[in-house]
C-alpha cells in the first residue's frame with residue numbers, strides 16, 4: 134500500500150538501494166521544477182521529494198533557503214505543489230513525496246491538503262517540524278487517504294522516541310545523519326549508521342539517510358547499512374548552476390554509488 | 406509570594422492553606438489559590454487550550470526534554486530559588502518600584518495610574534528576570550554557551566549581561582537591518598563580551614534571527630542553551646519564561662495592596678511575544694474583579710496591513726515551535742510585521758495569550774505607532790520618565806482604559822490602573838527624535854550642529870512641543 138516503501142523495495146529487488154532526490158517546488162520556476170524532477174527520476178532516483186517553499190525553514194541551510202526564497206519571490210503558491218506532483222507522477226514511475234514544514238499544511242487544512250495530495254498521485258509527506266506527538270490530525274488524514282507519513286529520527290533521539298517514531302511512520306524512517314541543517318558536507322557523519330541501526334532495531338523495515346549527502350562515495354558508504362540515500366542540497370546547487378541537464382547528470386552520477394565497488398575509484402575522481 | 410523572601414504580603418490569605426505553586430505545577434496545574442475553582446495561574450503547558458505544544462524538529466526534542474526536566478527540578482529546589490531571589494535583589498535591583506503617575510493620570514480620565522517600574526531593573530527592562538533564570542538553568546545543565554535572538558537589542562544585551570555574570574560564552578543573532586539601526590546596542594553586547602551575528606536570511610528581522618538561532622541550536626545543542634527572549638516557542642519555554650517573570654505580577658499585587666489597600670480595577674501591558682505581559686497578568690489572573698488588557702503593536706493602523714497586531718488580526722498556526730495566533734497569508738507563509746517598536750515587531754505571540762484571548766479573560770487591542778508616540782511624549786513631560794516605545798503602547802492603552810473606566814463616574818480617582826513600564830527609553834531616543842522631527846536631514850539633532858538653519862528649526866520645534874503639552878495640561882487642570 135505504501136508507494137514509497139514499494140519504490141524502496143523495487144530498488145532492493147534490483148540489487149541496490151533507493152536514491153531519494155529532494156528538489157524545491159517552483160524553483161527556479163514551476164515548469165523547470167517539474168522538468169528537473171522528471172530528469173532526476175529518469176536518471177536513477179526512485180523517490181522524488183518535492184519541498185514546499187516556506188518563509189521560515191529552520192531545518193534548511195543556505196543553499197536550499199536561497200532557492201526556496203527565490204521560488205516564493207517568483208510567485209510560488211502552495212496549491213502549485215499539487216500540479217507539480219501530478220505532472221511528475223504522470224511522466225515517471227518514481228514515488229513522489231512532499232516535504233513540508235507544517236504551517237502551510239495547517240493553513241490549507243490537514244484533511245483538505247491530504248485529499249488533494251492523494252488526488253495528485255502523491256505518496257505522502259515528509260514533515261521536518263512535525264513530531265508524532267503533535268500529529269493526531271495527520272494520522273487520521275494519512276490513514277483516510279492512504280498516504281505515507283515519514284517522520285525524522287535524529288542522533289539525539291532517545292531509544293523511546295525512536296521506537297515511538299518508527300511505530301508512527303509509514304513508508305520509511307528519515308534518519309538525520311548529523312545534528313544540523315541541510316547542506317552539502319565533505320563527509321557523512323558516523324552518527325548516521327547508529328541512527329539507522331537504532332531505527333532498524335526498533336522495527337523499522339526501511340530507514341533512509343539524509344543531510345549532508347552530496348557525492349557518489351557518500352552514497353556508497355550509506356548504501357552499506359541503510360535502505361536508501363537522500364540527496365538535497367547538491368542537487369539544488371546543480372540545478373542552480375547548470376539547470377535541468379546538470380541536475381539529471383548529477384543524479385546519474387550519484388546512482389553510480391550503488392555500483393560494484395570496483396568502479397568506485399574512477400567515478401569518485403570524476404565527481405571531484 | 407514564591408520567589409521573594411522579602412516581598413510585601415500580597416494578600417490577606419493565610420499562607421498555611423495555600424497550595425505551594427511549585428507543587429501545583431507538578432500536579433498539572435491544580436488550582437494554586439484556595440477559593441478559586443479553576444485557577445488560571447501556573448498553567449504548566451505544554452498546552453494552553455489548543456495552543457502551545459512542540460512543533461519542532463525531532464533533533465531538538467531531547468534538548469527540550471532536558472530543559473523541561475532541569476526546570477521542573479530547579480523550580481522546587483530551594484537552592485535555585487534562593488539563587489534567583491538573590492540575583493533579583495542584589496543584581497537586578499528588585500523589587501522594582503510601583504510609582505503613582507499623578508500628572509499622567511489626569512490624561513487617563515482621572516483614573517489613578519500606577520507604573521510597575523521594570524525600567525529600573527539592571528539593563529533597563531524586564532528582560533533581565535528571564536535571562537538570569539535561564540542562564541542559571543544553562544549552568545545546571547552543564548552548558549557552556551548560550552545563544553539568543555534579538556530585535557532592537559534589549560534581549561541581546563540582557564543575555565550578554567547574564568553570560569558575562571555567569572561566565573558563559575554568548576552569541577546573539579540579530580537581523581542585519583536591526584544591526585545597522587541599533588549599532589549602539591551591538592557595541593554594548595560586544596563590550597559585554599558577546600559575539601553578534603548579523604542575520605541576512607529571509608526578511609532579516611527578528612523572526613529570521615530566531616530561525617538562525619534555532620539552526621545554531623540544532624548543530625550545537627550538546628554545549629549550547631538557546632536563551633529565548635519571550636514567552637513563546639516550544640514547550641517548556643512559554644511556561645518557563647512566564648515563571649521567571651511572575652515576580653512582576655507578584656510584586657505589583659503586593660505593592661498596590663500596600664499603597665491603596667485593595668486590588669486595581671485594571672492592569673495593562675504591551676505584547677510583543679508576551680513575556681512582560683504574562684509576568685504582570687499572572688499576579689491577577691484569578692482576581693475576577695481585575696480587568697486585564699494586552700496592547701499589541703498596531704503600526705500604521707490595523708487596516709493598513711502594516712502592523713504587528715497578531716491576536717487582533719492573526720489566525721492560528723505554528724511558528725517557532727508553538728501553535729498560537731500568527732500573522733500569515735492564505736498559504737501559511739509568515740507575513741512580515743511592522744511597528745515603530747522593534748521589541749513588538751514580531752508576527753507571532755506566546756500561546757498562553759492566545760488561550761487567554763479565546764476564553765475572554767484578557768482583552769487584546771491594537772495601539773498605533775502614533776498613539777504610542779503620543780503616550781511616550783506625555784509620560785516624558787508629565788512624569789520625567791522616558792519610557793521604552795514598547796511600554797508606550799501599554800501607556801497609550803491605559804489612557805484609553807482610564808477614560809473608559811471613568812466615564813460617567815463622579816469620583817474618577819476611585820478607578821485604579823497598573824501599567825507595566827517594561828523598559829526605559831534610552832535605546833529609543835534616536836527613533837523618538839526622528840519621529841518628533843528633532844533631526845536635520847543629516848540625522849543630527851537640531852541645534853547641535855553649527856548651522857543656523859538647523860538651530861532655528863530646533864528652537865521652533867522645541868517651543869512648539871512645550872506649548873502643546875502645556876496646553877494639554879492646562880485643559881486638564
Ligand SMILES: Cc1ncc(COP(=O)(O)O)c(C=O)c1O
Nearest residue numbers: 677678679680681748795827828
Ligand atoms: C522594553 C520592552 N518591552 C516589551 C518588549 C516586548 O517583549 P515581550 O512581549 O516579550 O515582553 C520588549 C522586547 O524587546 C522590550 O524591550
